Amino acid sequence: xxxxxxxxxxxxxxxxxxxxxxxxxxxxxxxxxxxxxxxxxxxxxxxxxxxxxxxxxxxxxxxxxxxxxxxxxxxxxxxxxxxxxxxxxxxxxxxxxxxxxxxxxxxxxxxxxxxxxxxxxxxxxxxxxxxxxxxxxxxxxxxxxxxxxxxxxxxxxxxxxxxxxxxxxxxxxxxxxxxxxxxxxxxxxxxxxxxxxxxxxxxxx
Amino acid sequence: xxxxxxxxxxxxxxxxxxxxxxxxxxxxxxxxxxxxxxxxxxxxxxxxxxxxxxxxxxxxxxxxxxxxxxxxxxxxxxxxxxxxxxxxxxxxxxxxxxxxxxxxxxxxxxxxxxxxxxxxxxxxxxxxxxxxxxxxxxxxxxxxxxxxxxxxxxxxxxxxxxxxxxxxxxxxxxxxxxxxxxxxxxxxxxxxxxxxxxxxxxxxxxxxxxxxxxxxxxxxxxxxxxxxxxxxxxxxxxxxxxxxxxxxxxxxxxxxxxxxxxxxxxxxxxxxxxxxxxxxxxxxxxxxxxxxxxxxxxxxxxxxxxxxxxxxxxxxxxxxxxxxxxxxxxxxxxxxxxxxxxxxxxxxxxxxxxxxxxxxxxxxxxxxxxxxxxxxxxxxxxxxxxxxxxxxxxxxxxxxxxxxxxxxxxxxxxxxxxxxxxxxxxxxxxxxxxxxxxxxxxxxxxxxxxxxxxxxxxxxxxxxxxxxxxxxxxxxxxxxxxxxxxxxxxxxxxxxxxxxxxxxxxxxxxxxxxxxxxxxxxxxxxxxxxxxxxxxxxxxxxxxxxxxxxxxxxxxxxxxxxxxxxxxx
Numbered sequence: 001x002x003x004x005x006x007x008x009x010x011x012x013x014x015x016x017x018x019x020x021x022x023x024x025x026x027x028x029x030x031x032x033x034x035x036x037x038x039x040x041x042x043x044x045x046x047x048x049x050x051x052x053x054x055x056x057x058x059x060x061x062x063x064x065x066x067x068x069x070x071x072x073x074x075x076x077x078x079x080x081x082x083x084x085x086x087x088x089x090x091x092x093x094x095x096x097x098x099x100x101x102x103x104x105x106x107x108x109x110x111x112x113x114x115x116x117x118x119x120x121x122x123x124x125x126x127x128x129x130x131x132x133x134x135x136x137x138x139x140x141x142x143x144x145x146x147x148x149x150x151x152x153x154x155x156x157x158x159x160x161x162x163x164x165x166x167x168x169x170x171x172x173x174x175x176x177x178x179x180x181x182x183x184x185x186x187x188x189x190x191x192x193x194x195x196x197x198x199x200x201x202x203x204x205x
Numbered sequence: 206x207x208x209x210x211x212x213x214x215x216x217x218x219x220x221x222x223x224x225x226x227x228x229x230x231x232x233x234x235x236x237x238x239x240x241x242x243x244x245x246x247x248x249x250x251x252x253x254x255x256x257x258x259x260x261x262x263x264x265x266x267x268x269x270x271x272x273x274x275x276x277x278x279x280x281x282x283x284x285x286x287x288x289x290x291x292x293x294x295x296x297x298x299x300x301x302x303x304x305x306x307x308x309x310x311x312x313x314x315x316x317x318x319x320x321x322x323x324x325x326x327x328x329x330x331x332x333x334x335x336x337x338x339x340x341x342x343x344x345x346x347x348x349x350x351x352x353x354x355x356x357x358x359x360x361x362x363x364x365x366x367x368x369x370x371x372x373x374x375x376x377x378x379x380x381x382x383x384x385x386x387x388x389x390x391x392x393x394x395x396x397x398x399x400x401x402x403x404x405x406x407x408x409x410x411x412x413x414x415x416x417x418x419x420x421x422x423x424x425x426x427x428x429x430x431x432x433x434x435x436x437x438x439x440x441x442x443x444x445x446x447x448x449x450x451x452x453x454x455x456x457x458x459x460x461x462x463x464x465x466x467x468x469x470x471x472x473x474x475x476x477x478x479x480x481x482x483x484x485x486x487x488x489x490x491x492x493x494x495x496x497x498x499x500x501x502x503x504x505x506x507x508x509x510x511x512x513x514x515x516x517x518x519x520x521x522x523x524x525x526x527x528x529x530x531x532x533x534x535x536x537x538x539x540x541x542x543x544x545x546x547x548x549x550x551x552x553x554x555x556x557x558x559x560x561x562x563x564x565x566x567x568x569x570x571x572x573x574x575x576x577x578x579x580x581x582x583x584x585x586x587x588x589x590x591x592x593x594x595x596x597x598x599x600x601x602x603x604x605x606x607x608x609x610x611x612x613x614x615x616x617x618x619x620x621x622x623x624x625x626x627x628x629x630x631x632x633x634x635x636x637x638x639x640x641x642x643x644x645x646x647x648x649x650x651x652x653x654x655x656x657x658x659x660x661x662x663x664x665x666x667x668x669x670x671x672x673x674x675x676x677x678x679x680x681x682x683x684x685x686x687x688x689x690x691x692x693x694x695x696x697x698x699x700x701x702x703x704x705x706x707x708x709x710x711x712x713x714x715x716x717x718x719x720x721x722x723x724x725x726x727x728x729x730x731x732x733x734x735x736x737x738x739x740x741x742x743x744x745x746x747x748x749x750x751x752x753x754x755x756x757x758x759x760x761x762x763x764x765x766x767x768x769x770x771x772x773x774x
Contacts, residue, residue: 138405155264155266155371156622157622158371158375159263159264159296159299160263160296160622160624161293161295161296163375171401171404171405172401172404172405172406172409172518174406174518174519174521174522175406175522176522177522177525178518178521178522179518179521179531179620179621181404181518181625185293185295185296186292186293186324186326187292187293187296187624188400188404188624188625188626188627189622189623189624189625190514190517190518190521190531190621190622190623190624190625191620191621191622192521192530192619192620192621192622193620194620195620195622
């Protein structure tokens with residue numbers, strides 16, 4: 001059985017190789033945030049199961065079997081990261097969740113998500129997660145994905161910090177068609193309802 | 206040498222200005238515009254330099270009048286002190302980069318560095334200095350920290366001529382901000398939580414109402430207190446001197462009438478005598494000045510604390526109904542002080558339509574503090590109910606006319622888009638300097654007109670012209686408004702000065718109801734001459750005439766209605 005821990009090791013080794021770094025116990029330990037001693041122990045185990053070849057003090061080389069699993073987990077990790085980012089999750093959260101999800105997501109689902117992300121890159125942002133700023137409730141946080149309207153409107157919004165990829169928190173959305181007050185870069189900005197309608201955002205949960 | 210202070214709005218620029226300059230400060234308009242700036246002087250080493258507080262702006266693209274002026278001023282500037290808000294480095298550095306494209310020596314004051322610390326932001330000013338290649342000095346304008354260093358490094362200011370597109374600039378700004386600043390998450394401070402609470406409708410609306418009520422009573426308390434305890438006694442002490450002058454002038458005759466006025470029971474009555482040396486100075490100094498002082502003190506604190514934009518957000522929906530947006534609270538509140546600066550400040554509204562509505566509503570239903578002070582003195586003795594009647598009527602008219610104008614007038618009314626600054630403790634130096642500038646403005650513009658008004662009253666009465674006009678106008682004044690024909694004089698003088706006009710009602714022995722009618726009509730029917738001139742400058746002749754016709758029509762309509770309601774006939 002391929003355990004979560006085995007996948008993590010193979011993934012980390014693949015990543016190191018991709019980046020052209022030396023595949024040493026120290027580097028693996030750093031990547032996995034474990035002690036070098038436990039790495040040595042695990043590498044011996046993995047070698048026994050035929051995932052890699054391990055020569056103490058020389059280094060590690062993945063077998064074709066090991067390489068296949070390592071690459072697959074690494075790919076799943078990256079797809080999940082991308083996916084979570086399009087949902088508007090913060091960077092720190094994205095990595096953490098992807099580390100978990102990579103072990104559970106079936107191959108076909110991973111492929112489907114990957115295709116969707118690639119297609120959306122070429123389309124203007126839309127879909128269930130993209131809504132105008134006016135649709136947010138008090139206290140919700142979102143990422144600006146696009147600003148409709150001409151150059152002038154974009155420029156005006158930009159001067160007060162409302163630009164794409166900016167994180168924005170709604171302080172208050174005044175009733176009866178009043179303005180929306182948001183926090184961006186720790187500063188507060190009041191935006192008239194019509195202008196706020198043109199700011200497309202994705203809610204961050 | 207000319208030093209320009211430039212930066213985004215709300216970065217503490219005026220506090221920096223107030224720190225750098227002495228007491229000799231002038232407010233002037235940039236030639237050909239109504240864009241105001243403040244000018245003072247400072248010393249750099251042994252040299253004297255002019256310091257100009259350029260109106261705050263976010264970019265140097267000339268999209269608004271204020272920005273145009275800023276770009277224009279840049280040409281005459283020898284060095285720019287760029288005031289940067291440390292709590293929002295990215296947005297502020299955008300303007301800095303634009304300044305570094307203009308071939309003018311720049312020095313950066315990293316202001317509000319204490320506030321940044323509270324918010325968990327640390328900025329490596331040495332590194333920022335290296336990256337921008339101009340001197341960078343952290344400052345705390347409120348306490349004066351860093352100012353000596355700032356001044357000493359002004360000669361080190363450096364000019365650059367970079368070239369960027371908008372996107373390149375944002376990219377570079379983002380990179381610099383990332384390189385020099387470290388942010389630790391902090392829990393919101395009390396001021397921040399208060400800031401949020403006062404802008405959310407549920408908590409904010411009661412707070413706003415409370416603020417208005419407190420403001421009203423504080424103004425009445427300070428204004429009334431200053432009058433009763435300082436200015437009235439002062440004039441009491443001045444009375445013997447006045448009587449001696451009266452005797453020297455022979456206790457009667459034309460010159461006596463003009464200088465001292467009518468003696469009442471053989472004595473000077475400062476409120477009623479109508480002489481240049483009695484009522485002519487009593488009205489502006491004793492009756493009006495205390496209230497003007499109290500009003501501008503309270504307004505200055507409201508402005509400098511950062512509350513007004515929040516109030517603007519809360520009233521935005523309502524203001525849209527009358528064709529403006531939330532920031533129109535600023536000209537309206539300023540108009541309560543004096544309609545002249547009120548009209549001037551209406552340019553924060555973007556379109557001509559909005560400005561027309563703002564000025565017309567101001568002219569009709571926003572009495573200035575001079576007028577309010579006299580109304581307090583005149584109607585106040587009949588209790589808060591009588592005062593409420595005057596102001597409730599004015600407010601109703603304001604709303605009704607606004608709704609109508611918004612329906613009738615063609616054109617668009619843009620929306621509010623503004624920064625909401627954090628609450629800050631006002632710096633007394635800057636608040637008092639502004640108060641002084643405003644009081645000085647009141648004294649220099651009001652007193653000549655008050656004196657002219659008092660002089661004209663005497664001349665017109667002596668020559669019998671007032672009686673003549675009174676007869677002609679009697680169908681309107683007596684027939685429609687239910688006032689004695691002698692009250693016509695007040696309406697005439699009201700063209701010149703509203704406070705003198707309301708003051709002229711004092712000796713007429715009017716009933717409470719008549720006082721309410723007269724006060725409201727005087728408020729509505731025409732702006733004073735100084736405001737009228739301002740209207741022409743801001744709106745042009747044609748629109749000013751339109752606006753004036755609305756005022757006269759409304760004055761007659763509302764006056765007649767009030768008469769029917771209050772007097773019953």
